Amino acid sequence: MLTLKNISKTFNPGTVNEKTALTGVDLHLEKGDFVTIIGANGAGKSTLFNAIAGSFLPDTGTITLDGKDVTFQPEFMRAKSIGRLFQDPMRGSAPGMTIEENLALAAGGGGWLSHVSKAEKAAFRDKLALLNMGLEDRMRQPVGLLSGGQRQALTLLMATMVPPKLLLLDEHTAALDPGTAEKVLSLTQDIVREGGLTCMMITHNMSSALELGNRTLMMDSGRILLDLKQDQRKGLTVDDLLRMFKENVGKALDNDRMLLGVR
Amino acid sequence: MSLSAIWGLVQTALELGLTCSLTVLALFLSYSMLNVCDLSTDGCFTLGATVGAVVAIAGHPYLSIPAAMAAGVLSGFITAVLQTRMGIDSLLAGIIVNTGLYSVNIAVMGKSSLLNMNKTETVFTRFHALLENTPLAGCQDLLIALAAVALVIVFLALFLRTRLGLAIRATGNNPDMVRSSSINPIFTTTVGLCVANAFTGLSGCLLAQSQKSVNIDIGSGMVTLALASLLIGQTFMGRGSIAKRAVGVVLGSIIFRLVYTIALRLNMPAFMLKLVSSVIVIIAIAGPYFKSQLPMLRRRMAAGKEGR
Structure with missing residues (x-):
């Protein structure tokens, strides 16, 4: 369905503001996958979405959507097969x-x-x-x-x-009050299930990251650290996730917003 | 002052208001809908006037109208290409095209800065002849302007509700949304500016033919004048359907001309027109801004009185 091969992106190369946002990301999604993505701020989650949606051209690598190489396709043309929601409800x-x-x-x-x-x-x-x-x-x-x-x-x-062939949800409930957020989230689940959509969702709520969908990615410093599929995810708790993060990165995941999701 | 003299003045104001309201409708599309302040309007207005005049003088009174509109489309296309494909800021793109059009307009008029159409067959002379001996004799200027305005309003009301029209409005209303949607903003901006400038060209063409002359300054200050009319119209009919808002900006244009005519009667010198239109635009745009600042000013003053 969606295949990313060796996607890298560095912003402002050669300046003091140089920022490596994505480093050799490889990812493959099957049709009907519902992937949740977690990671601290600046981990490259939104940049990954921007690369997939075509907001910029990655420095290296290729993107294939539904069997078609879309690496050089402009954003508005890709938008025909990609639906996208942002955190800011005013944006859509x-x-x-x-x-x-x-x-x-x-x-x-x-x-x-x-x-x-x-x-x-x-x-x-x-x-x-x-x-x-x-x-x-x-x-x-x-x-x-x-x-x-x-x-x-x-x-x-x-x-x-x-x-759409692919639905990208970039923390689309983060700016809403808890009650409304829950409602929009359950609507999202209904729509994704009914349409059998392939979906990627960035969230800072770790428990909903584990509850929703069939796969969870954890990102840090522009790389995908953990890729937990169906059975690997089963029975995992938020504490397990935090521990796994620490083991992989060698530092604790101490983002307050992410911890808000801990029950 | 006699009643017929007053009607004469009103009629002139109506004619001018309606003819220039075509430019206001153009800005309604580019400024209100597409959110692009098209500063090539002055030059494009003159382009419509010169092209229309040259074609009419060549003996094609009816052809002069589509010719002037086509010239407007071309001018709008160039402005659009500069800002969507060449990375030139939209205000600057308008100014550049406007400057370039000055030379183009003189070239169109055959290296002259003035063309006379006193003996030229125009749409207006044709209709003048048609209406002779009818109750409407002598009203051809008014009728032609009215017909053109009505057609443009109907067109806009239909066009802005088509998918393309909706896409154009979305481009001006929420560029963020459009960037991540399947609408190509380059395409919508280009179409919007082409259509808007066709109306500007038409406006210039009709004004020149009704005045029976063109000079190179016919369009100068037109963008501010039209903006003033647009903003007056929007204060009257700010909300509602597209058709209602379009009628509103035409009324704005007529009101502007009526007020100006009255001011002239009260011995305001004619050269003040452009200053008046500038002041109206300033008031119309700065007014809401100051209004929004008012509560804070009040609080500050109250705090000042308490000696804080």
Whole structure:
């Protein structure tokens, strides 16, 4: 499904700000994999997503998505097969446009000069109703009026409107209050399960990293340290993860935000 | 002052307001929707005027309109290419194109800075002849401007709801979103600027033909004038559907001209027009900013009084 071979990226090479963000990352995802990714700030998690999505060209290596080499494909072309959510709920939708217009953009389809049909509007309504947030009755309101949680739920809907080959979730619940975060997370699970989507999720919550999906990656200094698959993950606790991290890196994982997830 | 004299003044204001509102609608697309302040507007307006005039003088009054619009599209395309493909800042791209167009415009007019159309067949003279002996005689300027504005509004209302139109609006509304979506911002910016400048060219063409002359300064200050009208219109109809907002900015343009006409009657010298439009733009943009700063100013003053 997704194969990364020897991906490296150094920002600002040759200057005092030189920062090696990714070092020879190799990764292979099967179709339907749901991978959670953990690691301290600056470990290279978001950079990995940026490389996959095509926000920059990696210094070395190749990226293959669904059998096709996309290493040199521009971001907007890759976006047709990659859905992406960010931590900032404001980032994924246009505040000055209505819910309906945002969904129409996400749905794509039809020619450039086509209008949104009645059938499509009805389909949008049904999808919005699934969110259980009352948004289906506010379709003609600008998105700027929605709360952060509502906007992130809408963005999730937009990103998966046309089922993407790969869904990238970059701490997409981190900026939401705990109740809303839980709701958006369970929506995410539903949508990923129903669509059988291949998904990668960055999280700072170590317990949900172990609970969700079928595979967990741990990153540090631009490398994938640990790659725990289905059976290896079974029965692991957050303490086990922290211990494994220490053994591999030789230092304790002392990121407060990550520890917040410890139960 | 007699009633007919007042109607005469109002009619002139309406004609000018409507003709120039085509440029305002162009900025409605580029500035309000695409969030690009297109400073090539002045030059493009003049380009539309000169190309339209030259084609009309060559004996093709109807062809002059699509020709002027095509010239506008070309100018918009160059501005778009400079800012999307060559790494030139969007404001600078507009200024560069504007400067270049000065020479182009003089070249179009045959190395002259003035063209006279007193004896030229134009769209306006054709309609003048058509309307003779009807109740609408002498209203051709108003009718043509009104028709053009109506067509452009209908076009915008339909176009901005198509997928392409939505993509253009999203590009201006949330560039972050567009960057990580399947919309190519280079494409949407280019299309938006081409369409907007077609309207600017049309606006220039119609103004020149109704005035029966073009000079190289016909478009100077047009971007500020149009921005002033746009901002006036937005304060009246800031929200609502695209069509309503488009009608709002046209009204803004007419109100601007009416106020200006009244000011002229009150002996304001004509050369003050551009200063007035500058001041309106400053007030319209700085006003909301100061309003947002007001609570803090109040708190500071209250704190000052308490001697803190």
